Amino acid sequence: MNDDAAVLKIGNETLVTTHDMMAEGVHFLPDANPADVAWKLVAVNLSDLAAKGAEPIGVLLGFTLGDDAWDEAFARGLEAALSHFDVALLGGDTVSGNENGRILGLTALGRGASDKVPARSGAKSGDALYITGIIGDALAGYELITSQQSGPQSLLKAYNRPQPLISAGRSLAPVVTAMMDVSDGLLLDASRMAQASGLAVEIDLAALPLSENYKTVRGDGRISKLAAASWGDDYQLLYAASPGAKLSVDATKVGIFLDGNGITLHDRDEMIPLPEKLGFQHS
Amino acid sequence: MNDDAAVLKIGNETLVTTHDMMAEGVHFLPDANPADVAWKLVAVNLSDLAAKGAEPIGVLLGFTLGDDAWDEAFARGLEAALSHFDVALLGGDTVSGNENGRILGLTALGRGASDKVPARSGAKSGDALYITGIIGDALAGYELITSQQSGPQSLLKAYNRPQPLISAGRSLAPVVTAMMDVSDGLLLDASRMAQASGLAVEIDLAALPLSENYKTVRGDGRISKLAAASWGDDYQLLYAASPGAKLSVDATKVGIFLDGNGITLHDRDEMIPLPEKLGFQHS
Numbered sequence: 001m002n003d004d005a006a007v008l009k010i011g012n013e014t015l016v017t018t019h020d021m022m023a024e025g026v027h028f029l030p031d032a033n034p035a036d037v038a039w040k041l042v043a044v045n046l047s048d049l050a051a052k053g054a055e056p057i058g059v060l061l062g063f064t065l066g067d068d069a070w071d072e073a074f075a076r077g078l079e080a081a082l083s084h085f086d087v088a089l090l091g092g093d094t095v096s097g098n099e100n101g102r103i104l105g106l107t108a109l110g111r112g113a114s115d116k117v118p119a120r121s122g123a124k125s126g127d128a129l130y131i132t133g134i135i136g137d138a139l140a141g142y143e144l145i146t147s148q149q150s151g152p153q154s155l156l157k158a159y160n161r162p163q164p165l166i167s168a169g170r171s172l173a174p175v176v177t178a179m180m181d182v183s184d185g186l187l188l189d190a191s192r193m194a195q196a197s198g199l200a201v202e203i204d205l206a207a208l209p210l211s212e213n214y215k216t217v218r219g220d221g222r223i224s225k226l227a228a229a230s231w232g233d234d235y236q237l238l239y240a241a242s243p244g245a246k247l248s249v250d251a252t253k254v255g256i257f258l259d260g261n262g263i264t265l266h267d268r269d270e271m272i273p274l275p276e277k278l279g280f281q282h283s
Numbered sequence: 284m285n286d287d288a289a290v291l292k293i294g295n296e297t298l299v300t301t302h303d304m305m306a307e308g309v310h311f312l313p314d315a316n317p318a319d320v321a322w323k324l325v326a327v328n329l330s331d332l333a334a335k336g337a338e339p340i341g342v343l344l345g346f347t348l349g350d351d352a353w354d355e356a357f358a359r360g361l362e363a364a365l366s367h368f369d370v371a372l373l374g375g376d377t378v379s380g381n382e383n384g385r386i387l388g389l390t391a392l393g394r395g396a397s398d399k400v401p402a403r404s405g406a407k408s409g410d411a412l413y414i415t416g417i418i419g420d421a422l423a424g425y426e427l428i429t430s431q432q433s434g435p436q437s438l439l440k441a442y443n444r445p446q447p448l449i450s451a452g453r454s455l456a457p458v459v460t461a462m463m464d465v466s467d468g469l470l471l472d473a474s475r476m477a478q479a480s481g482l483a484v485e486i487d488l489a490a491l492p493l494s495e496n497y498k499t500v501r502g503d504g505r506i507s508k509l510a511a512a513s514w515g516d517d518y519q520l521l522y523a524a525s526p527g528a529k530l531s532v533d534a535t536k537v538g539i540f541l542d543g544n545g546i547t548l549h550d551r552d553e554m555i556p557l558p559e560k561l562g563f564q565h566s
Binding site: 005006008010011012015017018019020021022023026027057061062064079090091092093094095096103105107109111257258 | 288289291293295296298300301302303304305306309310341343345346347364373374375376377379380386388390393394407
């Protein structure tokens with residue numbers, strides 16, 4: 001499950017649905033700001049819709065109740081996040097929580113903006129692999145938070161307040177051959193796209209888009225690049241497109257799809273071994 | 284939340300959405316058969332759609348992983364239940380569970396069968412209150428199971444395998460003024476319908492539809508009737524309709540809506556005090 005958002009025809013419209021969960025201790029830290037948790041729960045689900053080129057309509061929440069102060073701060077944060085993205089709370093349910101941690105679930109519904117709803121399985125041999133924005137900032141932010149260090153706000157914000165790329169997704173959907181959001185790490189998600197498309201993918205580490213803040217905090221050596229490429233939480237859009245396609249979104253070419261299967265990695269001309277973990281593997 | 288399923292216009296269709304959760308120890312017993320839990324999770328959500336006169340389309344599951352044998356039995360039961368009701372699993376997500384109990388969430392999507400989607404707020408003064416089928420069997424089944432007694436299969440089945448009344452809901456939707464499913468007890472749900480409609484409701488205990496098996500196991504005195512009327516899990520449809528409305532569904536008239544507010548109870552001609560709890564109050 002959670003492989004891909006589902007696409008349904010409802011009358012003359014295309015409905016896109018997704019359901020992502022967040023568990024305390026797995027997807028968020030026990031001492032996280034409840035408003036940040038609410039934001040992220042909304043953002044990660046809207047990011048799934050963005051990868052389908054869909055415009056969000058509304059969400060349904062499954063919530064485990066805990067202490068009142070946390071629940072109220074979460075509710076205020078949720079309201080603010082939904083208002084920010086102009087998305088309705090359609091419904092939901094609550095149950096008594098337990099002491100071992102909250103489990104939050106959100107279903108998001110969106111309207112396909114065009115007849116073409118990209119899947120992760122549509123890449124063609126010879127297509128280039130692109131990624132929007134930058135990767136790694138969320139990793140650097142997470143490390144600052146867990147080590148209780150101070151650092152650039154942009155890194156903390158990348159971890160606490162990811163931005164679903166809804167407009168970019170709508171703009172890209174008609175042009176790309178395959179698209180998904182990077183929630184589990186670029187290498188892992190790219191390998192999934194290649195596998196779903198029945199192709200091999202080659203990725204150039206030297207091309208990875210890293211921020212100056214990321215490089216300052218974590219360095220720009222190979223280990224740092226591999227870390228950025230195998231850590232989730234970036235919520236950039238990863239897509240395949242013909243090298244000649246006209247794309248109206250700022251993005252970086254990081255690889256190429258070829259006949260075959262599997263993922264290979266190089267750093268300019270040098271082939272390099274894959275890291276032990278390509279990304280965040282869900283249990 | 285969970286007050287009412289939400290209704291959306293999508294293109295030329297009406298989409299109905301709902302999300303109900305079930306928590307171990309609250310909504311199901313720790314030693315429950317996983318296939319029964321899966322059935323009930325599907326059934327209670329489809330029952331919400333039935334109360335809107337909607338035809339189910341698909342579901343999204345939020346699932347806390349536990350031990351493999353339970354998870355696999357649940358997955359098989361879920362597949363069987365979805366196949367029985369001809370509903371698609373659109374997606375979902377899983378997270379690692381914890382030892383304090385599973386929390387399951389399901390979003391169900393349905394298609395409104397007519398332009399008229401009943402709410403709980405539409406009852407008119409003078410409308411009769413009807414309930415489909417019988418109530419109390421699920422309570423009697425629950426008591427047999429928790430006291431480890433044997434008893435009629437129909438009672439066990441009422442608790443373990445509730446039936447969402449999808450066809451009845453579609454047939455009633457164009458004719459009723461208000462409708463909901465009885466998930467928290469007839470008295471509590473009727474009082475909610477009255478409150479949402481800005482009316483009072485009077486209920487006649489003598490009219491309650493009880494099964495012969497229920498009466499054999501729990502008696503048919505006033506205490507037994509009050510228990511059946513204030514216990515959830517029946518998943519019958521409760522609706523308001525003009526006393527002269529032609530209804531194609533077997534149902535029992537159990538009350539009447541009047542100007543005013545609150546719920547009153549009588550047993551034929553005798554007014555009787557309300558029980559301390561009208562039904563199952565969610566935390």
